[in-house]
Amino acid sequence: MIPVVRHGLARLRNDRARTALLIVGVTAAAAMVGAAVTVAYALATAFDRSAAAAAMPDVTAQFAQQPLAPVAARVRALVNVRAAAYRIEAKGVDLTAGPRFATAVVDGVRNDGPRGYALTSGRDIRHRDEVVIEEGLARSWHVHLADRLTLGGDPLGVVGLATTPGTVAYPLSRSPRLYVSYDTARRLTGGAAGVNEVLLWLNDPSQVDVTLAQARAASFGLRDLQFVTRSGYRHLIGRAAGLVISLLVAFSAIVLLAAGVMLGASAAAEMQRRREAIGVLRAFGATPSSIAVGYAVESAAVAAPAACVGLVAGAAVVASPLRHLLGILNEITPPALTTFGLLAAAWAAIVLVVAAATWVPAWRAGRERIVDTLRGGDVVGAPKRVPLPALAGFGARLTLARPARAATLVTVLAASTAVVLLMLAIADVLHGLQRNAQTLGTRYQLTVAASDISLAEVREVPGVAAATLRYESDAADSFDLGESFKLVGFAGDVTSYESPPVDSGRRARGIGEAEVGAGLADALDLHAGGTLAAQLPSGREVRFRVVGIVDALRDEGLVAYVRAERLRAAMPAASTEIAIKLAQGASLNDVRNALLGRGVHADKTGGISEDSGLDTSGRASFLRVLAALLRSVAVLDGLVCVYALAQILALIARERRRAVAVIRALGASRAQVFAVFAGAAVLLAALALPIGVGVERAVLGPAVARLAVSYVTLSLKAGSSAILVVAGALAVAAAVAAGWATRTATADAIVAPLRED
Amino acid sequence: MQGVGSVLVRARGLTKTFGEGHAQARVLDGAGLEVARGEFIAVVGKSGSGKSTLLHLLGGLDRPDSGEIELDGVRIDRLDERGLTAIRRHKIGFVFQAFHLLPELTGVENVLLPARLARDGVEAAPRAKELLERLGLARIARRLPTELSGGEQQRLAIARALINDPALVLADEPTGNLDEESGADVLNLLRRLTDSDRSVVLVTHDRAATSIADRVLRLEGGRLVA
Structure with a gap:
């Protein structure tokens, strides 16, 4: 083994350009792995880590304010409770700091139990005039x-x-959360003693259902009681972060696959170069296993420092955006030691992969007949007859001579194509949500309270194209009063103001017709042709014929759109506002200022549902960051494709150097050699593209859409423009890779490969 | 010896050195030759004497360190890569000892390859058919090289060398990998090429080859001697 290692190390010293290329390849692959692994781990474990750091309660109970003593007595009666903290929570409290203003949620904390929030700097509250802020x-x-x-x-x-x-x-949430002393919070809520929130920590969290049942039984007299469990939060956050995590996991898998292909191709090419040396070593007594192990040790020696540098670089690149993203989600970053351990495991895996990628071809070459190995020369697989134009067809046949390798690369390219298409589709949706409310069917840009200004006055404001009255009321299903939803009505045509995509059925046109959100349709098992019976707060019931199921995001899809007439008749006190559509090219801010000049405050409709609790500017920024992140990852994934293609073509160029030399000897120009490699690359890309598109449209897109928002069929199927972009990018990747392979193949004199007989 | 015409190839003072330092070896040291149209020349010499190198220089596959090579009135030692490519495409046909047929292509596709490189594939198709029939290869035209015998492969290689109707055929030990009978067939074939005013330079160890050549040149000490 040692003579083999010595030989390998001598080659590394003497062929510094190739060694540098190997180091760059391993470093790049390690950087991708480092980035993907760091982000995926940090996000996947973020909630549990943050919940543990904050000593998050297993159950949070909120209710209308009550004196402490009776509440505490009921809590003491619960058998599974380990600790409890009693609080008073005030909402909509004015908060100012210099020129800045917000309405805050304030928790009055008694020092009677664990905190339930994680201090990231400073200390906890000790006095009345102190505050802990988020x-x-x-x-x-x-x-x-x-x-x-x-x-x-x-x-x-x-x-x-x-x-x-x-x-x-x-600012992603509309109101910042602050923690103050109980006395301070009490003053803010009007001075009455009492609590309206209890945090519970359980002895056995797995028995939370039993505890909740007990708590409900013991809660007689508590008004507006709501329970939220830790597992409920985890589910909520998991669903929100699931989209990002699943994308990153998919990306990591592709990166690992691509890195494996790249390293494998690179190692196979290197062994191809060493065939003659392997023959000599075998001729002088080296065993196939000693050759394989010796070269594996040598490549591991190169890979170890390169992988180390790459992993650290990859983790460093994503550290700042990751911190930012976790900060937005109110979650903390993993401890440095954990990240280090993760990277160390990744390092060991990469070094092992590199060593294995060298071991396999070296072992195979070592087991060949020595005389064949000594000759070097071309490695030829089973030839395939492909009826394509001469040179490109020849290139395609070169590729298909190694069917297993071709299949692996097609898999890598197809998977990359699918993920890139998915990312572009998501980025497009996010971009649309950020820029254009109409993405979700909201076709008006501003609303004002109808009590502040008349419809006629609004229509006179410069920049206003149209305006109409919009009515909204809470409602409950007459047959199942537990299921509440929103009933939204417009004066006149509903669809010209609010028209989420129709999932099934048709648009509502008549007075007695309704379009129902997919969430409500699921909850009440409604279909086109069914009846929606809505019990209104006025005590009256209205019925509508369901004519369409729509993809509405607001209120988790628990919404129905109707003409206003019946709603107004049954519920004269329904909340009324004026929906305003702007003229083409009109400035939103100018119209808002004009309305403000008339003493009326106008709200922007934004993209996502207004009741999502997200501040518009914070949301836009978040969506912008996410869209940019997704597009960046798509570009990175594209570069992985280029590199994987280039590596395979370089391997073909190396394996088939004599064939290339022959066609050069027969008069092929550089352009014609390029055509050969382009044929090889285009074949792989042409096979990968339809597979990738099919996987994205049939599997990935629908799966991620369901994961992202289960109450709406958000379309994440790649559109034709995205497919065209990806097809163009694949063509460019093929051309770049073919160009590189041509450069490699034509750099040597023609005669050198011809002598290898 | 058959009748020969005007000079097709004129090479003078060719030198070529390989290796560095102590391992440096000058395989050609002022070699020169003239090849007339329709002439069949055999070049012999010891292993490593530079026979193949001479052939590579004459065919524009490699460049001399110094010296001149004129092919059909063109100084090919002064041509850039593009010019050399055109010369290889139109003026020269190569026949290699190891045949070097591309294993992914059928017999006829291999034969047509130089024509396709010269963008003459369509017009060359009938020519290829005629060549294959003339060389007795028609029945194996659709087979892959791996399905053929050595003699059949070399005859295909000769057909490939002829498809663009080159003025000069360079053959590097074309019988080296063949049995006696197949070797004789190939030599006869090469000999007949000169009937159409085509020149052949053959590098060989084969005595039979030297017996059919118009001239036999020996490469010694980097120079060609009669």
Whole structure:
């Protein structure tokens, strides 16, 4: 083995360009793996990690304010409770810091149990004039420890920063969350003693259902009681983050597959170059296994430092955006030691893969007949007859001579194509949500309260193209009063103002017809042709014939769109506002300012549902970051395709150098050699493209769409423009790879390969 | 010796060195020759004497360190790669010892390959058919090289060398991998090529080859001697 290692190391020293190429390849692959693994692990484990750091309660109960003593007595009666913390929560409290203003959610904390939030810097509250603020607020408003805020008119000093898992951070959430002393919160809620929230930690969290049943039984007299469990939060966050995680996991799998192909191709090419040397070593007594192990050790020696550098670089590149993303989700980054351990495992895996990728072809070459190996020369697989134009067809046949390798590369390219298409589809949806409310069918840009201004006055405002009255009311299903939903009505044609995509059936046209959100249709088992019976707060019931199921995102799809007449008749007190459509090219801000000049505040409709609790500017920023991230990953994935293709073609160029030399000797120009390799690359790309498109449209897109929002059939199927873009990119990748292979194949003198007989 | 015409190839003062330092070896050291149209020349010499190198230089596969090579009035030692490609395409046909047929292509596809490289594939198809019939290869035209005997492969290689109707055929030990009978067939075939005013330069160890040549040149000490 040692003479083989010595020979390998001598080759590395003497052929520095090739060694550098190997180092670059391993480093690049390791960087991709490092980035993918770091992000996937951090996101997949974020909730549990943050929940543990914050000592998140197993159950949170909220109710209308009650005196502490009776609430505490009921909690003490529960058998599975390990600890409890009683709080008073105030919503809509005015918060100012310099020129900045927001309405905050304030938790009054008694020092009677675990906190339920994780302090990331500073300390907890000790005095009445102190406040702990959420990290998102500190970041957004540039507030630091010891700064002062005004909360409900009272000045408070910031003593700590915290994150609370289970919610998104400000400004993505509309209201920042702050923690103050119980007395301070009590003052903010009007001074009455009592609590309206209990956090419970259980002895046996697996028995949470039993505890909840007990708690419900013991809750007689508590109004507006709601329970939220830790597992419920995990499910919620998991669903939200699932989209990103599944994408990253898919990307990681492709990266690993591509890296394996690249390293395997590179190692196979290197063994091809060493065939003669292997023959000599065998002739002088080296065994196939000693050759394989010796070369594997040598390649591992090269890969070890390169993989180390690549992994660290990959992890470093994603560290900042990852921290930002976790911050937005109110979650904390993994400990450095864990990340280090993860990277160390990845390092060991990469070095092993490289060693194995060298071992296999070396072992195979070592087992060949020595005289064949000594001759070097071409390695020819089973020839395939492909009826294609001469040179491109020849290239295609070169590729198909190694069917297993061709199949592997087609798999890599198809998987990459599918993921790139998916990312482009998601990025398009996000871009649309950020830029254009009409993506979800909302065709008006502003709303104003109907009590503030008349419809006629609104229509006179410059820049307003149309306006109509919009009515909205809570409703409950008459047959199952537990299922509540929103009933939305427009004066006149509904679809000209709000028309989410129709999933089945048709648009509502008549007074008695309704379009029903997919979430409501699922909940009530409604279909086109069925009846929606809505019990209104007025006590009256209205019935509509369901004519269509629509993909509405707002209210988780628990919504129905109708003509206003019946709704107004049954519910005269329904909330009324004016929906405003802007003229083509009109400035949203100009129209808002014009309305403000008339003393009317106008709200933007935004893209996602208004009731999602997300602030518009924060949401736009978040969506922009996500869309940019997805497009960047798509580009990176594209580069992986180029590299994988180039490696395979370089391997073909090496294996078939004598064939290339022959056609050069027969008069082939560089362009014609390029045509040979382009034929090989185009064949692979042409096989991969339809497979990738099919996988994306039939499997990945629908699966991720369901994962993202289960209550709506959000279309993530790649459109024709995205497919064209990817096809063009594949063609460019094929051309680049063919160009590189041509350069490699024509760099040597023609005669050298011809002598290898 | 058959009648020969004007000079097709004129090479003078060719030198070529391989290796570096102590391992440096000058395989050609002022070699020169003239090949007339329709002439059949056999070049013999010891292994490593530079026979194949001479052939590579004459065919524009490699460049001399110094010296001149004129082919059909063109100084090919001064041509760039594009010019050499055109010369290889139209003026020269190669026959290699190891045949070098492309295993993915059928017999007829291999024969047509140089014509397709010269963008003459369609017009060359009848010519290829005629060539294959003339060389007795018609029945194996659709087979892959791996399905053929050595003699059949070499005859296909000769057909490939002739498809673009080159003025000069360069054959590098074409009988080296063949049995005696097949070798004789191939030599006869090459000999007949000169009937149509085509020149052949043959590098060989084969005594039979030297017996049918118009001239036999020996490569010694890097120079060609009669």
